[in-house]
Amino acid sequence: MATQTVKKHKTIEYGRYGYLFIAPFFIVYLVFQLWPLIYTFILSFQDIYVKYGDEINDGFTLTKNYASVFVANDGTASMAIRTFGNTAIIWIFNFIPQILLSLLLAVWLTDTKVKLKGAGAFKVMVYLPNVITAASISILFFSMFGPNGPLTKLVMDLGWIDNNRFFIDNAAPTRGIISFIQFWMWYGNTTLLLISGVLGINPSIFEASDIDGCTGWQKFIHITLPMLRPIMLYVLVTSLIGGLQMYDIPSLFNVNMNTGRGMPDDASTTVTMYIRFLTKTGNFGRAAAVSVILFLVTLILSVLFFVFMGDRDKKAKKKG
Amino acid sequence: MSNDKISVSTATRMEDASYSRKILAAKIFRITICVILCIISLFPFYLMIINATRYTKDIETGISFIPSGFFIQNWNTLMEKSAGLGTSLWGAILNSAIITFPGTILTLYFSTMTAYGFFAYNFKGRKFLWAFIMAVMMVPGQVTIVGFLRFMQTLGLYDNFLALIIPAIAAPTVVFFMRQYMTGAFSLEIVEAARIDGANEFRIFNTIALPLMKPAIATQAIFAFIASWNNLFTPNMLLASPDKATLPMFVQQMRTEQFTIDYGAIYIGLFITILPLIIVYLFLSKYIVAGVALGGVKD
Structure with missing residues (x-):
């Protein structure tokens, strides 16, 4: 007790140094990240656009930017809504196979009964795509699936498609390949995270279940899955946040390089690509409004997941 | 009696045999799947290397798994075509290095410093400020880009590398990782001992704390470097001059009309841009793979 007070006294004595150590971080954060975020909010209420090459600022507007984000002139779904839809579709078709395969691999690679040789080399190989520049990977896949691409040719030779432009003229294959690239780049990462999760489970729980005669499937459903919930939540939320900002792969895969918009017919334009398009065309107000909505969607989804999963944890504890 | 024993042991042996056969079957099945996944991971890169050595007209006729002899010719085409881009391949590598090296160093030094401030000192508002860092950790940079861009225009830092370097000082996730470590x-x-010896607080940080943090700094250095080197979105928004293109922006040029007809040059361009990362990965993969798991256990 006595030593504790002495220690505490000492740290307080030096406490003011703490401010000096954390000052650079907070100054830079406030200036270069927090202020831009607030400024984006402010800009989303400013009527700024470019007309005949000149920037025009018509001042404060409460609804103009947001209205144009939600409703298109002709009454159809607005571009912003469409890009949110595109992003969601591409993310879901990447995430579901990713989490399933990663779970399977995490169980396999930590299985003490069926030991796999070369697990280390396997991890290194499946993680490789995650390290490589996404821009290069996107163009690599476009070169393979574009017109005259080697894989387009291969699929044509097999007689599955009869059109050289099949993968880039149709929405579903374009989105499908973007989803696949995302899946291919990220499942190694997810597998490594889940493996560390499985290894964190107390082995005596598995031993006890072995004595009780549990099958592998029972162990997976009743032990591994519930124990992995925190790390799966982490994977889900980080993947969701990352997925909503998806840019590199779709922005170079099947796009009109002059406008930066996804083809065919904007089917592969994601939210961040749309923000860039609005910014480059001088529509700063609308670009800011889309950014604010992207921020709010990101925030709401992550809070929802944490609250939902936290609640379930509490309930489970009460039961126990 | 003895008969019974024998029959029991044969039964267990038979069970054992079928059990180990099951294990073997599972093993073969799992290894097959894993090998297929490895092939899928490496195949695009293999195809890229092969095609970098092939004649463009040959590439268009179909897939091949054997290298050909057009590497030099493709290389010359790439150099010729990229000459008109404003930034040469080497210029782009240089630009990327000018942004990435100082940025990574700033991220690591100041993140360690911030984490140390929270770890070693007790000051008013410490808990609140730490909660702030935790809260903003998940805010993606993309949502602030419009405000950031306009702000940089006001400051006169638009189209300036500094706009990409200075913000690296504030990296909440790295701070979080450092404090955990x-x-x-x-x-x-150790800090208290150094104080008794009369060292001042910043000297203690620079000469004692920083060296002790080496393993964590090394891991984070790899990830910070790769993230910055591969970044396309931010430089794409903030840089405008043709001669300021970073490597990913140079790669982007290979999707433009100048290149679309010349697959040989595209593949060799991709190969050259990917090669340094593959080499780095070959040497550091052990640390990278271990680091992924470390960074993930955040709760």
């Missing part, structure tokens, strides 16, 4: 591997008693 400190909690596990760092004892304040």
Whole structure:
């Protein structure tokens, strides 16, 4: 007790140094990240656009930017809504196979009964795509699936498609390949995270279940899955946040390089690509409004997941 | 009696045999799947390397698994075509290095410093400020880009590398990781001993705390470097001059009309841009793979 007070006294004595150590971080954060975020909010209420090459600022507007984000002139779904839809579709078709395969691999690679040789080399190989520049990977896949691409040719030779432009003229294959690239780049990462999760489970729980005669499937459903919930939540939320900002792969895969918009017919334009398009065309107000909505969607989804999963944890504890 | 024993042991042996056969079957099945996944991971890169050596007209006729002899010719085409881009391949590598090296160093130094400030000192508002860092950790940079861009225009930092370097000082996730590492591997008693010896606080940080944090700094250095080197979105928004293109922006040019007809040059361009990362990965993969798991256990 006595030593504790002495220690505490000492740290307080030096406490003011703490401010000096954390000052650079907070100054830079406030200036270069927090202020831009607030400024984006402010800009989303400013009527700024470019007309005949000149920037025009018509001042404060409460609804103009947001209205144009939600409703298109002709009454159809607005571009912003469409890009949110595109992003969601591409993310879901990447995430579901990713989490399933990663779970399977995490169980396999930590299985003490069926030991796999070369697990280390396997991890290194499946993680490789995650390290490589996404821009290069996107163009690599476009070169393979574009017109005259080697894989387009291969699929044509097999007689599955009869059109050289099949993968880039149709929405579903374009989105499908973007989803696949995302899946291919990220499942190694997810597998490594889940493996560390499985290894964190107390082995005596598995031993006890072995004595009780549990099958592998029972162990997976009743032990591994519930124990992995925190790390799966982490994977889900980080993947969701990352997925909503998806840019590199779709922005170079099947796009009109002059406008930066996804083809065919904007089917592969994601939210961040749309923000860039609005910014480059001088529509700063609308670009800011889309950014604010992207921020709010990101925030709401992550809070929802944490609250939902936290609640379930509490309930489970009460039961126990 | 003895008969019974024999029959029991044969039964277990038979069970054993079928059990180990099951294990073997599972093993073969799992290894097959894993090998297929490895092939899928490496195949695009293999195809890229092969095609970098093939004649463009040959590439268009179909897939091949054998290298050909057009590497030099494709290389010359790439150099010719990229000459008109404003930034040469080497210029783009240089630009990327000018942004990435200082940025990574700033991220690591100031993140360690911030984490140390929270770890070694007790000051008013410490808990609140730490909660702030935790809260903003998940805010993606993309949502602030419009405000950031306009702000940089006001400051006169638009189209300036500094706009990409200075913000690296504030990296909440790295701060978080560093503090976690400190909690596990760092004892304040060393700091107190140094104080008794009369060292000032910043000297203690630079000469004692920083070296002790080397393993964590090394891991984070790899990830910070790769993230910055591969970044396309931010430089794409903030840089405008043709001669300021970073490597990913140079790669982007290979999707433009100048290149679309020349697959040989595209593949070799991709090969050259990917090669340094593959080499780095070959040497550091052990640390990278271990680091992914470390960074993930955040709760």
